[in-house]
Amino acid sequence: xxxxILPGDGIGPEITAQAVKVLHALDExxxxxxxxxGGAGYAAHGHPLxxxxxxxxxxxxxxxxxxxxxxxxxxLERALRPEQAILGLRKELGxxxxxxxxxxxxxxxxxxxxxxxxxxxLDILIIRELTGDIxxxxxxxxxxxxxxxxxxxxxxxxxxxxxxxxxRRIAHVAFQAARKRGSRVTSVDKANVLETFQFxxxxxxxxxxxxxxxxxxxxxxxxxxxxxxRAPKKFDxxxxxxxxxxxxxxxxxxxxGSIGMLPSASLDANNKGLYEPSHGSAPDIAxxxxxxxxxxxxSAAMMLRFSLGKVEQAERIDTAVKRVLAQGLRTPDIHExxxxxxxTEEMGDAVVKALG
Amino acid sequence: xxxxILPGDGIGPEITAQAVKVLHALDExxxxxxxxxGGAGYAAHGHPLxxxxxxxxxxxxxxxxxxxxxxxxxxLERALRPEQAILGLRKELGxxxxxxxxxxxxxxxxxxxxxxxxxxxLDILIIRELTGDIxxxxxxxxxxxxxxxxxxxxxxxxxxxxxxxxxRRIAHVAFQAARKRGSRVTSVDKANVLETFQFxxxxxxxxxxxxxxxxxxxxxxxxxxxxxxRAPKKFDxxxxxxxxxxxxxxxxxxxxGSIGMLPSASLDANNKGLYEPSHGSAPDIAxxxxxxxxxxxxSAAMMLRFSLGKVEQAERIDTAVKRVLAQGLRTPDIHExxxxxxxTEEMGDAVVKALG
Ligand SMILES: CC(C)[C@H](C(=O)O)[C@@H](O)C(=O)O
Ligand SMILES: CC(C)[C@H](C(=O)O)[C@@H](O)C(=O)O
Numbered sequence: 001x002x003x004x005i006l007p008g009d010g011i012g013p014e015i016t017a018q019a020v021k022v023l024h025a026l027d028e029x030x031x032x033x034x035x036x037x038g039g040a041g042y043a044a045h046g047h048p049l050x051x052x053x054x055x056x057x058x059x060x061x062x063x064x065x066x067x068x069x070x071x072x073x074x075x076l077e078r079a080l081r082p083e084q085a086i087l088g089l090r091k092e093l094g095x096x097x098x099x100x101x102x103x104x105x106x107x108x109x110x111x112x113x114x115x116x117x118x119x120x121x122l123d124i125l126i127i128r129e130l131t132g133d134i135x136x137x138x139x140x141x142x143x144x145x146x147x148x149x150x151x152x153x154x155x156x157x158x159x160x161x162x163x164x165x166x167x168r169r170i171a172h173v174a175f176q177a178a179r180k181r182g183s184r185v186t187s188v189d190k191a192n193v194l195e196t197f198q199f200x201x202x203x204x205x206x207x208x209x210x211x212x213x214x215x216x217x218x219x220x221x222x223x224x225x226x227x228x229x230r231a232p233k234k235f236d237x238x239x240x241x242x243x244x245x246x247x248x249x250x251x252x253x254x255x256x257g258s259i260g261m262l263p264s265a266s267l268d269a270n271n272k273g274l275y276e277p278s279h280g281s282a283p284d285i286a287x288x289x290x291x292x293x294x295x296x297x298x299s300a301a302m303m304l305r306f307s308l309g310k311v312e313q314a315e316r317i318d319t320a321v322k323r324v325l326a327q328g329l330r331t332p333d334i335h336e337x338x339x340x341x342x343x344t345e346e347m348g349d350a351v352v353k354a355l356g
Numbered sequence: 357x358x359x360x361i362l363p364g365d366g367i368g369p370e371i372t373a374q375a376v377k378v379l380h381a382l383d384e385x386x387x388x389x390x391x392x393x394g395g396a397g398y399a400a401h402g403h404p405l406x407x408x409x410x411x412x413x414x415x416x417x418x419x420x421x422x423x424x425x426x427x428x429x430x431x432l433e434r435a436l437r438p439e440q441a442i443l444g445l446r447k448e449l450g451x452x453x454x455x456x457x458x459x460x461x462x463x464x465x466x467x468x469x470x471x472x473x474x475x476x477x478l479d480i481l482i483i484r485e486l487t488g489d490i491x492x493x494x495x496x497x498x499x500x501x502x503x504x505x506x507x508x509x510x511x512x513x514x515x516x517x518x519x520x521x522x523x524r525r526i527a528h529v530a531f532q533a534a535r536k537r538g539s540r541v542t543s544v545d546k547a548n549v550l551e552t553f554q555f556x557x558x559x560x561x562x563x564x565x566x567x568x569x570x571x572x573x574x575x576x577x578x579x580x581x582x583x584x585x586r587a588p589k590k591f592d593x594x595x596x597x598x599x600x601x602x603x604x605x606x607x608x609x610x611x612x613g614s615i616g617m618l619p620s621a622s623l624d625a626n627n628k629g630l631y632e633p634s635h636g637s638a639p640d641i642a643x644x645x646x647x648x649x650x651x652x653x654x655s656a657a658m659m660l661r662f663s664l665g666k667v668e669q670a671e672r673i674d675t676a677v678k679r680v681l682a683q684g685l686r687t688p689d690i691h692e693x694x695x696x697x698x699x700t701e702e703m704g705d706a707v708v709k710a711l712g
Binding site: 078081083087113114115118134135137140141142145148149150153154155156157158159160161162163164165166190192193194195196197198199200221222223225226228229230231243244246247248250251253254255257259 | 434437439443469470471474490491493496497498501504505506509510511512513514515516517518519520521522546548549550551552553554555556577578579581582584585586587599600602603604606607609610611613615
């Protein structure tokens with residue numbers, strides 16, 4: 001089995017290296033090959049998603065991704081900026097289902113800005129559609145405003161759109177995931193304003209007919225943002241579109257106060273996937289050896305589970321991460337009084353040791 | 357001066373009645389006239405925004421609005437549902453600037469789900485553009501998908517758009533508001549993905565040239581959602597589009613834990629405005645006499661300040677509300693041990709008394 005390793009920018013290389021180390025320590029052999037992506041792709045090959053990188057990702061059974069983005073690429077034209085690599089990979093690999101668990105480890109409850117009773121034991125799964133919506137819809141651009149009080153001026157515009165099949169397949173992912181958890185799905189939309197999301201609501205309701213054992217509730221996105229702050233533990237699985245999912249999944253991650261712990265998976269129709277930490281490239285701490293590698297290590301575990309069919313190995317990693325937390329080891333982002341501060345490599349080594 | 361009173365549905369009539377009582381208790385005479393809106397408009401006249409209601413709102417110097425929406429109208433076709441009244445009033449009256457303060461009264465810090473040190477003293481102002489964006493952009497609808505892998509299927513679609521003049525005028529509102537506060541503006545966009553919001557960022561940056569005394573920062577909407585949870589007090593004024601503003605302003609309101617306290621103003625180019633509480637119609641508690649009228653009373657104060665030029669009277673109301681909180685009076689939504697539970701009318705009466 002072949003894994004494409006795309007370290008990227010900022011802390012990407014450091015944290016990915018720890019996940020690779022953990023993968024090497026398992027009793028399985030994986031073929032791993034690295035390639036440049038993001039700013040590193042642009043610097044070496046003139047494009048954030050160089051053709052060779054895309055080819056490697058396509059040929060591999062799974063992609064382990066670090067993070068992209070760095071100040072020095074901020075002034076490039078949009079088509080060459082690091083984040084275009086992520087958008088390109090999602091689209092080219094057909095990674096339409098983004099799974100982002102927001103879990104609060106009991107040991108880290110203090111890290112949250114929310115009161116412990118509101119978030120302790122938090123375990124929700126946000127499923128974000130990832131290849132449709134206003135992210136990719138055309139037409140889009142800057143044009144002369146054709147009508148209304150501002151006719152004749154310049155205007156920016158984009159197209160939001162969701163086809164029936166796109167909604168159906170992500171709804172199936174959500175209902176199936178819910179069956180393995182709390183059997184409740186909250187579909188988040190803005191059906192009271194948007195045609196796209198009234199249509200979304202109708203199609204999700206239709207798909208639900210095949211899953212009568214799962215409870216379905218519809219919620220407006222503004223209310224969902226409020227309920228995430230008010231009573232996040234009431235959710236089980238949240239399914240939503242690309243744009244709303246971008247906002248809500250980051251808000252949910254931040255509820256835990258430990259975004260350095262949260263993995264993500266982006267899957268295609270055949271469970272091939274791209275795995276990456278939920279956090280960004282944090283260029284301000286890059287190279288200092290203090291970044292938290294656990295989200296990337298847990299992303300590798302998700303990869304073993306979903307794309308490589310190695311559930312036992314995935315569980316070994318998950319358990320090892322729980323062990324190092326129980327041992328009191330903490331990178332600076334999650335450090336508290338009474339725990340032991342460690343660096344990126346030490347944390348990676350500790351997980352390897354804890355594999356047992 | 358003429359005020360249109362639109363009580364609406366659910367708790368709308370109860371809370372509006374308290375604000376009217378407070379207005380009557382001032383040493384100013386206002387002409388007030390009521391009309392049906394929302395579900396009440398539909399029930400009485402077959403439309404959520406009956407022509408007579410719209411005419412009254414247009415003729416008045418300001419509109420005091422309760423809330424709309426009730427379960428029994430949920431199954432109506434979209435064009436007849438209560439919330440269409442809000443959208444119609446915004447568009448017809450040209451209310452492009454929505455001002456939503458998120459303030460945490462020191463006495464109510466315990467009501468927040470966030471830790472006191474994270475939110476105590478919170479005082480941010482969210483300025484949401486209210487008549488543009490994907491809320492009103494055309495074309496929109498359900499059609500046959502014209503291209504791509506889902507061609508031939510049904511698809512829902514909407515158009516996001518912002519013209520230069522629309523962005524300019526809301527940016528001016530934000531910079532001018534910031535000058536009266538902390539002189540910092542965070543413009544929230546999604547310039548890394550959306551053409552509309554790259555354009556938004558460019559125009560806001562241009563307008564900023566006239567306000568060199570105000571600090572401007574740009575932030576992606578997903579990051580803004582995270583920072584609101586992580587460190588909300590770092591913001592001063594947030595300015596954003598209609599869709600992102602819908603989500604972020606509700607999230608910010610919920611941070612306070614006391615959304616029953618938060619007023620809002622929606623202004624046109626001449627400071628004519630519609631004033632309403634930030635919360636909804638809460639049909640589950642309607643008619644029980646337990647709804648919190650303070651957000652509506654504070655909305656009336658905003659109306660006196662922004663549209664009617666009665667700053668002193670506005671301050672009297674604001675002070676009276678602080679007094680009743682200091683006296684320990686609380687409606688059930690903000691009640692805590694050691695305070696005195698009161699109903700909607702008692703709270704209104706207490707504010708009248710506290711006007712001094
Ligand atoms: C970098 C950006 C294009 C991306 C997105 O908006 O999807 C990021 O925010 C994410 O959530 O992965
Ligand atoms: C009711 C709805 C149309 C409205 C909106 O989305 O603007 C509401 O959520 C609001 O924020 O006032």
